[in-house]
Amino acid sequence: MTEGNESRVTAVTSAMVTEPLTDPVPSAPPRSQWVDVWAQFRHHRGAFAGLIVFMTIILGVFLGPLLYAQDAQYVPTGRDFLRLKDMRPAYMLLWDSGVKAEWAHPLGTDNIGRDTLARLMQGGQVSITVGLAAMLLSLFLGTLIGTMAGYFRKLDGPLMRLTDLFLALPLLPLLLVTVLLFREPLKQAFGPEGGIFVLIVFIVGVTSWMQTARIVRGDVLALKEREFVLAAQSIGTRSGKMVIRHILPNVLSPIMVSATLGIATAIITESALSFLGFGFPPDFPTWGRLLNDAVDRMTLFPERAIFPGVLISLTVLSVNYMGDGLRDALDPRIRGR
Numbered sequence: 001m002t003e004g005n006e007s008r009v010t011a012v013t014s015a016m017v018t019e020p021l022t023d024p025v026p027s028a029p030p031r032s033q034w035v036d037v038w039a040q041f042r043h044h045r046g047a048f049a050g051l052i053v054f055m056t057i058i059l060g061v062f063l064g065p066l067l068y069a070q071d072a073q074y075v076p077t078g079r080d081f082l083r084l085k086d087m088r089p090a091y092m093l094l095w096d097s098g099v100k101a102e103w104a105h106p107l108g109t110d111n112i113g114r115d116t117l118a119r120l121m122q123g124g125q126v127s128i129t130v131g132l133a134a135m136l137l138s139l140f141l142g143t144l145i146g147t148m149a150g151y152f153r154k155l156d157g158p159l160m161r162l163t164d165l166f167l168a169l170p171l172l173p174l175l176l177v178t179v180l181l182f183r184e185p186l187k188q189a190f191g192p193e194g195g196i197f198v199l200i201v202f203i204v205g206v207t208s209w210m211q212t213a214r215i216v217r218g219d220v221l222a223l224k225e226r227e228f229v230l231a232a233q234s235i236g237t238r239s240g241k242m243v244i245r246h247i248l249p250n251v252l253s254p255i256m257v258s259a260t261l262g263i264a265t266a267i268i269t270e271s272a273l274s275f276l277g278f279g280f281p282p283d284f285p286t287w288g289r290l291l292n293d294a295v296d297r298m299t300l301f302p303e304r305a306i307f308p309g310v311l312i313s314l315t316v317l318s319v320n321y322m323g324d325g326l327r328d329a330l331d332p333r334i335r336g337r
Contacts, residue, residue, distance in 0.1 A: 026110055038331035047325020050318035057315055061124030070105070072118035072285060084113035089303055107307060110293065123285035127267055128315070129285075130200055134266035137205025139259050142212025147243055147251075149213065150220025158212070163210050171207050175269070178203045179278045197282050204269045212258040219251040253330030260323035263315040271312055287312050 033251075041047055076084045087109040088101045101108060149159040167241040179199060186195030223229055223246075233244055267287075273279040274288025282289065287308040294304035 002057065025199035037329045040050065041325050044328055047328075050321030050325070053318040054322065057124065057311065057318070059287065059316040060130065061121045061128060065118070065122045068117060068121070070115040070118040072115065072116065072122040073283065076113040081113050081288075084109050086111055086301070088301070089116075092102055096227055108301075110304065111297065116304065119285040119290060120287075120311065123287045123290055123308065125312060125313075126197075126265065126280065126286045127288070128269045130197065130204070130277035131266040133201045134208070134270075135259055135262035137201060138209040138262050138266075139212060139255065140209075141205065142209035143210065143216055143248075143251075143255055146213035146216025147220055147247060150217040151224065151239070151243055151247060156217075159213075163213050167210050169207070172272070175203055175273060176276070177255070179273065192281050193284050199272055200273060200279065203337055204266045207240045208262060208265050208269070212255065212262070215254045215258060216251050220253055222246055223247055223250055226329065253326075256330065257327045259322050260319050260326060264319040264323075267315060267319075268314065 041051075075081075084098065084105070087105050088099045088243055090101045090106045092099045093101050093103075104244045105115050105117070107120070109115055110119070128146050145163065149156045149163075168189045169189065181197065182199055186199050189195060190198055229242070229246055232242055237246075270279065270286065272290030274286045275292045277292060280286055282293070290308040291305055291312075294301065295310070298305050
């Protein structure tokens with residue numbers, strides 16, 4: 001080896017020795033799937049706006065009574081009754097100082113002097129609670145029946161025929177007949193308000209599980225043929241453990257979407273029953289009951305029908321938008337677009 005080559009080898013060797021060894025920059029840890037879902041949901045403008053509107057309504061109806069100290073059930077007597085009955089919303093004073101209104105009752109009062117804003121907040125508590133409870137019941141029934149029908153072949157036929165039977169029933173006449181038959185026994189067992197609450201939650205939940213069952217059944221049928229399920233079956237995993245640990249976590253996304261849409265369905269059904277006079281007692285406000293009470297004098301006091309109608313519409317619309325956003329965010333084929 002020549003002297004020039006030796007010097008070059010020595011220089012390269014010394015550079016390799018003197019150059020500090022650096023570890024490669026560690027890559028960022030993988031993000032959770034739910035972080036990706038939230039990121040996709042946040043970028044869905046309609047869904048995020050629906051979430052803001054829905055949370056605003058929730059906070060307003062449940063925390064509003066803590067700040068607004070009017071009693072929704074209070075009926076004035078004597079001179080106060082004549083002064084407070086049939087008040088118009090206070091904002092009408094801005095352009096007509098001759099109306100019967102005062103800022104102590106910003107949305108006015110009804111025909112017997114009860115505060116409209118307080119009744120809207122209490123009615124929202126009842127309507128939303130009924131919607132959430134009925135949604136949980138229908139979600140439980142739909143998930144149970146859909147999973148059993150999709151996983152156990154012998155149960156598929158009978159359970160799907162039962163689902164088709166419920167889908168073929170005329171729901172509104174069925175709801176009205178059920179209320180008429182069981183309202184009085186449940187009132188005696190749970191009280192006037194408690195009995196109607198249990199009855200409405202039960203009949204709304206029992207008549208709205210079918211769509212969830214069909215969706216869950218279809219996903220379970222597809223999951224049964226996946227490799228991880230076949231591998232779990234090959235090592236002798238029991239059916240109950242298989243469903244709980246491998247099937248249900250993978251059908252969570254359609255269940256969550258059905259949950260959001262089920263809230264809207266339950267709120268509309270309860271409002272329809274209360275509007276028809278088959279819901280809660282007249283002195284117990286719900287948004288549907290407030291609509292019912294406003295019908296007789298809607299030409300004179302249209303705001304009494306507008307306020308609960310707008311709240312029902314906003315709640316249902318926001319929940320539907322949230323369901324659309326969840327469906328897109330939980331779909332891996334759409335996530336990341």
